[in-house]
Amino acid sequence: MTTEPILKARGLVKRYGKVTALDECDFDLMPGEILAVIGDNGAGKSSLIKAISGAILPDDGKIWLEGRDVIFRNPIEAREAGIETVYQTLAMSPALSIADNMFMGRELRKPGFIGKYFRKLDRPAMEKFAREKLNELGLMTIQNINQAVETLSGGQRQGVAVARAAAFGSKVVILDEPTAALGVKESRRVLELIRDVRKRGIPIILISHNMPHVFEIADRIHIHRLGRRLCVIRPQDYTMSDAVAFMTGAKLPEGVTEAA
Amino acid sequence: MSNDAKTVSEAYESGLTGASERVAEFHEKDSPLKRLQHWLHTTPSAVPMIVLLLALLFFGFATSNFFKAGTLSTILQQIAIVGILGCAQTLVVLTAGIDLSVGAIAVFSSVLMGQFTFRYGIPAPLSIILGLGLGTLMGAMNGFLIARIKLPPFIVTLGTWQILLAANFIYSANETIRSSDIEAQAPALRFWGNDIVFFADAAVKNSGVKVLYAVFLMIVLVAVMAYVLRHTAWGRHVYATGDDPQAAALAGVPTGRVLIQVYALAGLFCAIAGWVMIGRFGSVSPTASTGQLGNIQSITAVVIGGISLFGGRGSIIGMFFGALIVGVFEMGLRLIGTDPQWTFFLIGVLIILAVAVDQWIRKASA
């Protein structure tokens, strides 16, 4: 492949005390692709995307976005660079409304004098946008966009988080188990949304334990094992049981010798 | 093969064809109690407002001269300082913190304003600005220790409460600036002690209802902060930081900066309260009781006002009602002529009730 990765990482290391969550981990995301990341529980998938999105500072390693090396010291910096993330924990403020949550950290202000000098929020505009995005996702008709996030079901919350990332991501959208709490129908909608985002030319990193979904939607699959990238496969070349065997260490992909 | 995947998904998802396009909605059969819980959950200042109205009704019937403009203006005057300290405390408690140093900052700032004027001969308006700036700095120091060094707010402000109060005694050499001197040489210091007289009868001397400037200041500050907390991005960030700091940080709120700003702004409010103290008491006294009691009184107003000590919930209007409730109880019980200890007795009961109600309301989310 001649194209350069839009997002690239080499030798990422992250230790939590004695636990090594990332062990010299490499990562590549190609422009316009859907990259799935799979691996056992505790393999370090979330740690990897947290390092990429500025939520944790890796102890070692380098990251390049569009060829320029970057260091994100916090999620705000990553977001300003166009990387939008749905974390496994969803990162929502339970007591605040859906609209407030969707615009957290990038609130819209009223035009003109009131917005400029009194810094008044443009609630109607934010509510309209939030409602549109949630409808697009078709995930729910939330009657009241002003209801507190804590009054939503787990799946609805996930829907709001996904809608937020899809709406604002400009370079990369990262989804850490976005369908874990969703029903069959709602998961399908999220998969459609992922395809829509890709159609806009934005690549997606999808972490999921749902093999049928992963094999259906991913262009490439990054298999994560023991804190590092074991291999990257194409879904056409392998079966799901192969992938599971690689992921759990039951089998080794060709050309890979496991160091440990 | 990816085709396998497709067929697997299709196998169970085919059940979706013809599925209702109606999407998840809420069909809770709400009992009245559940609805009340939900309403209180969305309207956090409702409880203190109801308590306040009940207290007003009770004292209105129990005493003959409660509903007089003079009585009501005295109540407002009594709570002016606590109300302003309460603004500071509200901000801090909304971030799930606590500020035990509010009274100390207020007293120290008032002493600084007074001493700058009388010891160094700095013009009073400039001394006031310096005092306000130093109060802000004291708050910012709390914020720095909490947000950057990551020490618990209770411990930090327990420490700075003692440090600032002691510094205040050492610096002032326990010296009070007399009210006659302030009156003569630095009237700006006692600006908030001026009053406007309503309903005055020109023929009668000292008639009418006096309302201190301090009362208007308190109301304006509460109103401004209510606006800021509700209608600006910064206000939303304060709530988000208190609600779940990790989530807020991941969602793009600079939580550390918000915390420092909150404590610094709290410091400014305390310094303003210090300035108001000079107007209320006439003199500048390093031993003013606010230094020891200001924190407890402001926390009381905040808690009775329905602001959750766990952060992220409640409104500053609630704090205002909370302060008013305390003022109404004090005045009402005095008019009835009971032992003043009953005030504290009842306030104690209210505090516990308020926290119990908060716990119950928070269950609405579960």
Ligand SMILES: Nc1ncnc2c1ncn2[C@@H]1O[C@H](COP(=O)(O)OP(=O)(O)OP(=O)(O)O)[C@@H](O)[C@H]1O
């Ligand atoms: N904040 C933390 N403190 C200590 N250890 C942590 C922390 N976060 C992650 N770990 C450890 O790092 C390792 C990798 O965790 P990570 O969350 O990245 O796994 P994961 O692949 O996302 O798992 P899952 O599929 O369960 O989400 C685990 O052993 C975990 O215990």
Ligand SMILES: [Mg+2]
């Ligand atoms: Mg994970």
